[in-house]
Amino acid sequence: MQNFLWRNHSTLTEFVLLGFSSNAKINGILFSVFLFLYLITLLGNGLIITLIRMDSRLHTPMYFFLSVLSILDMGYVTSTVPQMLVHLVSEKKTISYTGCVAQICVAQMFVFLVLGVTESWLFAIMSIDRYVAICHPLRYKVIMSPWLCGMMVTFCGLWGVTSALVYTIFAMRLPYCGPNKINHFFCEVPAVLKLACADTSANDRVDFILGFNVILVPLSLILVIYINIFIAILKIRSAQGRLKAFSTCASHITVVTMFCVPAMVMYMKPGSKSSPEEDKKLALFYNVISAFLNPIIYSLRNKDVKRAFLKVTGWGRAPE
Template sequence: MQELNQSAVTEFILLGFASSPRTDPLLFTFFLVFYLLILVSNNLLITLTLQDTCLHTPMGFFISVLSMLDVCYTTTTVPQMLVHILSKKRAVSFARCVAQMYLFLLFGITESWLFSIMSVDRYVAICHPLRYKVIMNHWVCLLMVGIRAAYGVVSCLSYTFFAMRLPCCGPNEIDHYFCEVPAVLKLACTDTSLNDLVDFITGFNVIVVPLSLIVLVYVNIFFTIMKIRSAQGRIKAFSTCLSHITVVTMFAIPCCIVTYMSPGSDSWSNSGKKMALFYIATAFLNPVIYSLRNKDVNRAFLKLVGRGRAPE
């Protein structure tokens, strides 16, 4: 596969942002600070969930996995983007481009399915609270994450394979910040109808199916919450789901559906290019949202900095 493509194109040029001597240092500083904040916030959340026993829960485990995925898929793109902002040559080898597409898809698909797992966790916690610890035990949590990660590996292999099997015999300039399949498909000098079909099927399996599961789960959660007699109890039950609903909305609607459910590679435009920046924004906002709305996380942080009391 690689030899066929490299016979015509051996490297790609990432156009990235409009080059300007005045704006480049500002862009570099902005994204560097933002990337460092992503690393600090997510790694801090991982550290808290590992060190504090009160966060050794299924949701605490899923939050730490979410933070690891956010760190991974931003690291596959942002460091290279920072280098290219200050570099006149923005070339990426064919092999690195394929690897970047694969890894970015892998972490993104795994995160998409992780949100559905987290919704199931909320369903068990609210609808079956007495059996929560039995159903959502440590091995079940590991198994669910492992299966979804394995599914991501297989899905990314097929998606990337069908994308890179196309001959790229024309221009090698990618109008994007990093190598992403919809942007790379625009360089193909042949019919991409099969790739559009694979694109749609992949998007359906990793976006529509998890989102449908999440909606179905929350419908059941809603009816269960409405059966709670006290208003305070209903508010408390709903508040445990609010953080998850917020991050799912930020991740799925602006980032995934607009990008991967578009009908064909020709629909990729500047709006889609700008929308890709939400990948970076959500990686920063996820730990912030879970930290602000989780009392256990706040208490663990105060304990870590020496302002809280250890549990008796």
């Protein structure tokens, strides 16, 4: 398989990741900022996972999915940020051709796509959980059984692996004979495709079709579910009850918007219409920024998480 994928790629000896800037001072500042974001992302998501595991009151489907989201976010940023940090402070930003294609780029593409696609579908699963909790509260624990929750997460993972394989294989089957500069901070599919010395229109079609299945379909499912949720909420007579129901959905809607909209713009537009600088900003947003903000969004507006944190740390009295 490896010989099949790389047999026409013998003319390149190395790739260069251009990153964000060639200015050493700017790169030093960016290194500090991204290192801070990366560490806080790991800390925040790790804390969410720990709290959910330690507090029995958080052993519900909603928090099970939230813990899976935190695991995905930690893996998501780890697949790209450490390499980006190294290149920000390193004078040599080249990667040997064989190393990049056979090892680093393929592995990074595949892992990044697996986690991204899985997360996209996980958001749809989380919206189903909110629908059952709000529209069928008395049957919530029966419908959202541990077995069903596990099966839905497994489906997300399997679909992520399948989609990532298709994306990666179609990208790496092309001949890469120059230029060798990847105008990005990691080996993302759209950026790598710009280096192919062959027609990439078939890849654009594959990207659009897969983008439809892994982004538009879950987004459409989320939209339909939330329309039904809002209709059900409007039927609640108590204003306090309506506000509480809306508040349980606000965090999820926010993180879905931050992740899915930039990803959709990145992967569903033709390669000829993409801008390297815009692509880097979009990738930074749905890869780093969204993973950094997710635990903050879910914890600041969530009394259960605050209560669990105060209980575990013993810092003051938990909110009622």
